[in-house]
Amino acid sequence: MGEKFKTVTVIGAGTMGHGIGLLFALGGCSVRLVDLSRERLDRALKLIESHLDGLKLHREYGLEADAVLARITPECGLDESLPGVDLVVEAVVEKAAAKRELFQHLGRRLGADALVASTTSYMDVFSLAPEGLQARLLIAHFYNPAYIIPLVELVPGPKTDPAAVVRLRNFLETLKLTCISMKKYIPGFIxxxxxxxxxxxxxxxxxxxxxxxxxxxxxxxxxxxxxxxxxxxxxxxxxxxxxxxxxxxxxxxxxxxxxxxxxxxxxxxxxxxxxxxxxxxxxxxxxxRELEDLLRQRDLRLLQVRRLMQEWIDRDARKGD
Ligand SMILES: NC(=O)c1ccc[n+]([C@@H]2O[C@H](COP(=O)([O-])OP(=O)(O)OC[C@H]3O[C@@H](n4cnc5c(N)ncnc54)[C@H](O)[C@@H]3O)[C@@H](O)[C@H]2O)c1
Missing domain, CATH: 1.10.1040.10 (N-(1-d-carboxylethyl)-l-norvaline Dehydrogenase; domain 2)
Known part of the structure; x- marks a missing residue:
């Protein structure tokens, strides 16, 4: 069994961040979902409610939708409470300046044990982070929609502590995610x-x-x-x-x-x-057609395929035991 990260901060509540936040809340974490404006946070929460309502994802975890929503706290900008966080997932825009500024901030405020996972799609984030974050910074590349697609590519930087990768991998696997560990960074991963x-x-x-x-x-x-x-x-x-x-x-x-x-x-x-x-x-x-309807129709079909695939993945894993 992996360590449970009780408190996760997801920074950036856009396409990826809101989905990753939902995934962690379904998995039992307390999630702080951070973005720059109230408007973006409201949009993210509306999407999360719509996913729960339309896809009934909470039922797979034996939960009520309200209980999942209650685990998500929206936050406008980063406050001073980062030291209490176990895991930070960086899901801000794919721009070097935005990520660099955020890593500087995390380097100053984050508690010594907290991990930082970036969901960048292509960037060498390690070159953007201060020395103090290097050992506990890694890429955890999720796929959209994160609450359905189970793959996470884990990529260490040149100075990432291998134990940090193991900690995150073990935790993500408790959320039924398929983690692939890469040996080193290459833009775009696999x-x-x-x-x-x-x-x-x-x-x-x-x-x-x-x-x-x-x-x-x-x-x-x-x-x-x-x-x-x-x-x-x-x-x-x-x-x-x-x-x-x-x-x-x-x-x-x-x-x-x-x-x-x-x-x-x-x-x-x-x-x-x-x-x-x-x-x-x-x-x-x-x-x-409403965007939410289009996404819901997509997600319902993706879920059907995922459930079938999950059966096969689980069966193959049992054979490999
Ligand atoms: N969209 C995808 O399919 C996809 C898939 C995998 C990974 N990614 C990666 O995930 C990251 C986010 O992509 P996205 O598609 O969700 O982008 P997005 O534009 O939908 O969302 C990014 C959010 O970050 C917020 N933000 C920017 N700077 C911030 C800061 N300093 N603090 C808090 N919030 C901040 C923005 O307001 C925005 O809401 C990128 O690195 C991207 O490459 C995207």
Whole structure:
């Protein structure tokens, strides 16, 4: 059994922070959810209530929704009470200046035993933190939505105490999360690197007018989406045959998109304000539907897949015992 972090402070209550806060509250922690304005905190709490109401996540923990909400204390700005905190999760914007300033603040105020976990997607946060935080700073990269997707990539910095990684990993595993420990930092860790490679090809196929966005998604859902949960991305090669894989690689050159990640289509859509579901249009038209309804429909489907996957993950883990 892992150590229970009783009091967790999640800093940044945006897309990731509100979901991570909910996850910890479901797991029995007292959560302080910190952001810069009352408005952002209200939005985060509204989303959390909506997730509980729509997905009934609390029932899996034998709790009432109100009991989960009561564990979350919203806080505008960091106060002086950081010394009582066991774990800080940094989920502020992906900007070096914001993270550096926050780490300086934590370095001055945090108690000596508290861990600091950053959920940065790509950044070398270790280069932004003061010396006093280095031994207890690590990356814990959650996936969105954090209350459904169980993966956390744990990445130590050059001076992170290995015991800090073990402490956090043991705790996160009590929350039924799947923790992957990486040996050292690389931007994007495992899954964002794979997604980035896939993204290059997706944007290339769209930019070059080779296939429409809807057709690409239809193709992915009818193939990758079914194979991935069963074979992962590596065992798949064993099933395909490594000789066949080698032949494919040596055969007709594919000329995968490489070099630049910039996509003219992506840049045009962003310039037009087509940012995705949050503005009603992105690659697709989402207009006329409430954002919360879109997220709920997504989450209900993700939960169905997660429950099936969890069964398989648990069964595989039992076989490995
Ligand atoms: N969005 C994703 O899918 C995703 C997935 C995994 C990791 N991440 C990472 O998580 C982090 C947060 O991303 P996000 O998508 O939640 O961003 P977001 O913009 O939705 O939320 C960030 C929040 O941090 C707040 N903030 C900024 N500075 C602050 C400070 N000093 N104190 C308190 N609050 C502060 C902002 O007001 C905002 O509400 C980033 O490092 C990002 O790379 C994002």
């Amino acid at each position: 899954i964002n690197r794979l997604q980035r490679a896939l993204g290059r090809e997706i944007f290339h196929l769209i930019d070059a007018g080779i296939a429409d966005p809807a057709e690409i998604d239809r193709a992915a859902k009818a193939s990758l989406a079914i194979r991935l949960p069963v074979m992962g991305v590596v065992a798949r090669y064993d099933f395909a045959g490594l000789d066949a894989t080698l032949n494919n690689i040596k055969g007709e050159p594919v000329h995968l998109a490489s070099g630049s990640d910039r996509s003219p289509t992506l840049e045009r859509l962003v310039a037009e304000g087509r940012l995705g579901v949050k503005t009603g249009r992105g690659f697709f038209d989402w207009s006329g």
